[in-house]
Amino acid sequence: MREISFNKFYKSFNILSIVLIITSLILLAFKGLNYGVDFKGGTLIELRTDLNSANIKKIRDSFNQLNLGDVSVKNFGNDTDFIIKFEKQNSNDPKFIDNIKTKLSGSIGTVDFRRVENVGPKVSAELLQSGIIAIALSLAAMLLYIWIRFEWQFSLGAIVALFHDVIITLGVFSLFSLEINLSIVAAVLTIVGYSMNDTVVIFDRVRENLRKYSDIKIFELTNISINQTLSRTIITSATTLLALLSIFIFGGEILKGFSLAMILGVIFGTYSSIYIANPILVVLKVSQRTIVKEDKD
């Protein structure tokens, strides 16, 4: 197989990544994330209406008459299903949901409440906190693992790649106002695992090659290693993406956000292990001495 010169594009892609990260950070700082009821508190109702008896406008109007504060109504999967979200939650009033249902039936005909989620402010704050702790913990655990397994230059490369993937994925979610809920946290954690996995495979090879060849510069060496592991990188990303696409397309509306986050994460993760993790080894001037010194210890 012909060798591809990935290393020629290190610089241009690094610039691209820096631009993407800065854009993402700006988006996250100013536009913020669209938190779902899990993290913001409030009520979510997924309802199904009789065929063609309702549209978004009609449902929004009916909900606005109920004085529930800011109501968001979205189509969910098909024409008869809708997701309604509002900030008011009153889980202590046992009739709260029933009343809404009765009033809605009056204005838009028979409705079936397929799903109701009602999260109080205390719980949502706790869920957000534990979500952040989970992500922080997993990043810390990865850091620890990679620090034990590799020299610091490699660790730094892998961690930068990891942050790159998580930040850009969240940036995309902010850009398109996609909802952040509990399953997105799970997706982000899996991305963290996948991104690390992908980087580690290439790094293992770089380290092996460093032992083998003392005369090849790291700039070349990373390229050789990327090429040697390339078909694995492609096949594994392909099978993972096939599985994820299958969830995205056939897995129903509830898993859409989750699978989308994972798809983005796998794409960025694959990209970053080639174009973020490796250039960092080059910048840090990793050589045979870096690892030989370690071996002696």
Next chain:
Amino acid sequence: MLYFSKLRIFSVIIFTLILSYFSLSNFFKIDDNFFSKNIKLGLDLQGGSYLLLEIDNKPVITQKLQNKVMELKNFFKDKNIITRNYTVDDNSIIFDTTPDKSDELNNILDDDESEINPYYQQYKSHEFDFVKNQDSFKLTLSKYGLVLLKNASLDQAIEIVRRRVDEVGTNEPNILKRGNDRILVELPGLDDPGRIKSLLGKTANLTFQFITQNTEESFGTEKLEFEDGSENAIVSKRIILSGDNLVDAKPSMNSQTNETVVSFTLDRVGAKKFGRATSTGVGKRLAIILDGKIISAPSVREPIIGGSGQISGDFTFQSATDLALLLRSGALPAPLNIIEERTVGPDLGQDSIDAGIMSLIIGFILVVLFMIYKYRVFGVIANLALISNLFLLVGVLTLFEATLTLPGIAGIILTVGMAVDANVLIFERIKEEIKSERNPIIAFDSGYTKSRTTILDANITTLIAAVILFFMGSGPIKGFSITLGVGILTTLFSVYFIARLFTAFYVIKNKEKESLI
């Protein structure tokens, strides 16, 4: 790496078969206790309600402090220590004593053998922390005193919640303690939790007290509203009878008025008290008070001595049934607030299962075809490993009776996508080894050996993420972390035992062939 002992082959086969059997047992009914294990479906798949209740312990603490004041007064009176000026605020009691006794009192409170301020050896703490300021003492519930109090009230609340939920007769409810002030109630199959919520939302503190005009009553009086909000009444604070004395309650029809009422039966002590009070109070109105609101206040026409009676109050049959149920199950020690509710209707659950299985099948077929296209014979071997991996994964989940959620199904599909990674790493490595090594058996051998650390590294990273999710996540997310984590373990097993076994057979049989992989 290609050598397998007979014993090892045998164990691999047995292990795989047993787990496959468990995974298949989900689809067939097997009349055997040991083998009839099933994967439980999460509420998001089977439909149902999830309620998180938080107990509001303020009344419990206030009650505790008030009781303590009585205890302190009596205790010190017996010891001939004068105490006075008792005041109680949100979390402490303040009182004074005389200067000559203040040191003695201090010692009593500080004594490890203290009766009035028990010392908990295991927590190294008294029930109350106290501060002495000259002759004034301030007692505050200690951290552990508070924990014990909260735990006791939570245990009691759980018991009452369980009775109420059981009385409604839902299918296999799951009621669990969460922390020291929360109760989790899972109600599979229930798609309208309205009734349960209204039952759990009531403390159900029932008292019988006389209505009085005389505001100078020795026990004090309070002004209470009627349930329907129509009027107020002044009620004596003297409690004639409380819900604790009830042994039974049920809805019934009053034959004279044709009204739905709740009939109740009292225990012996209650019957006696009730008889005495009603004999002296003929002509007075007796208020029946539930959670601070008067349900009704009938006039006492004659002494009620039989130990049974009726509560009337504009009931429908449903509301009478619910009140009877609340009275039978007893009062909660403190009010419960519902702080989180998630309800999934059964048809949405079924839709999710269908969609999940559909995407699993399609994802699986795509991956299988891709592997055959890429690796031919070895693709088939990797696919065999993948299939057995699925059986193992489902088998392990069944064996531990894990709960499968929608994200859990996503975890299984993701496992399908990532499981081939290990085999791909090995096959790619073998391809490289074959270029420099003529003997295919040695090339295969070193392919396995050299890829091992990479595979371990790669899987450990994902496993770390799964473990953290397991401990930090809740509900459905936990389901995802379980399938992801177990998936990694079964993947490694299927790659290193099953796929390698097939590879070994194939390579040893075809070692003369050109371009083996």
